Amino acid sequence: MDDCIIIGAGPAGLTSAIYLARYHLSIRLFDGGSSRAAMIPCTRNHAGFPEGIAGTDLLARMREQAERYGARREDVRVTALAPSGDGFVVTTDHGRHAARTVLLATGVVNHRPRGLAPDVHDAALARGLLRYCPVCDGYEVTDRRVAVIGTGDHGMREALFLRGFTRDVTLIAPDAEHLLDDACAAALDDAGIARIDGPCGGYAIEGDTFALDTARGRMAFDSVYPALGSRIRSRLAIEAGARATQDGCLEVDDHQRTSVPGLFAAGDVVKGLDQISHAMGEAGVAATTIRNLLAERRPLRR
Incomplete structure (x- = not known):
């Protein structure tokens, strides 16, 4: 059983993967290949890149960084998520996987x-x-x-x-x-x-x-x-029992915890600014909370 499965490989998902891998946790990152950040031809709004950076290049750098620390990224599409015992079962188009915690970072789709x-x-x-x-x-x-x-x-x-x-x-x-x-x-x-x-x-x-x-x-x-709105990709969490706003944004507390214990959410799937920097900050908070939750269940020692 993995310590955490991350669903979504945009800025939020990749940031959480970097944090969790560097916490020496066992994680999987499921990448459906549809991050909205990949559509950005050049962002000049992201700190640290005064000349701008293409969304695809930023994602590639983040993937390389996550994998450098041992994050396992799989190109699969998640079809279902359900609580099971003290963890979750995540179903993909390639099989089923068990995890102690899940972080949803599936974002939105612009109309x-x-x-x-x-x-x-x-x-x-x-x-x-x-x-x-x-x-x-x-x-x-x-x-x-x-x-x-x-x-x-x-x-x-x-x-x-x-x-x-x-x-x-x-x-x-x-x-x-x-x-x-x-x-x-x-x-x-x-x-x-x-x-x-x-x-x-x-x-x-x-x-x-x-x-x-x-x-x-x-x-x-x-x-x-x-300015036609967007579709919030929160179905997996809602079907697992998580509360959401009327427009589909997942409700989380200030540690990115949803209403389902062990299920976290970060990035645009949560009501917020819909910015890369904001998504990355939420992911760092979520990943650290996940680490501390797991440490409460069993000591994390080298």
Whole structure:
């Protein structure tokens, strides 16, 4: 039986693997190959990389570091998680494994605009024409022409956030007319943010811009931010009995413990800032708490 199985190999999962391996614990890291960090063409928001670093390069460095200290990473997809005795049984598409503790670091999946072809999406993302995180890269659109695809309170808040980087912000409804109450409309008007109805479509890279069709015709922008929400990948923990918020974020205490004893969670699957640095901090807390929990059950001695 492993001391800990980590599900998810993004920044949170890999950080916890580094900590736990350096605590001389027996761990497995299950990597489904879908870390959202791998989509980042270049982050300049991560401390220690003033010239920026690609998400794939950062993950590769973290994998190498974890494996250097003995972490076992397996390219498998986890299909089920269940408490069993004093631990857990984790089922993958390659078999079943037992662990004393489990750390879930499965993250989230961004909702993409409907009708946006995958190849166009990936090409636009790589060039910074399509972006998903204004906290991460709002600086890069300073004084540029920016659109936000969204509506309601969520779309308004993202547009207002980006207004801190550029005065040229347009909020475009994804489907038809905007769904904005009077307070949202007043806030947008006060900030000088244009509002355009949808539906959106016809997405294409045109020169150095990202273009799309709207109710006012075809428009092109330096960068477009979809503000369409995300799917929290918390199903495994919820099915194991863990409490979650209405939108699916796992509820944890200040030591990253879920409501199921021995089950921990860190990173974007937990309600928070959705930042690499934040995920790594949560992972360090979770890993140390796991180590101390195991030490309470049996002495950890060399």
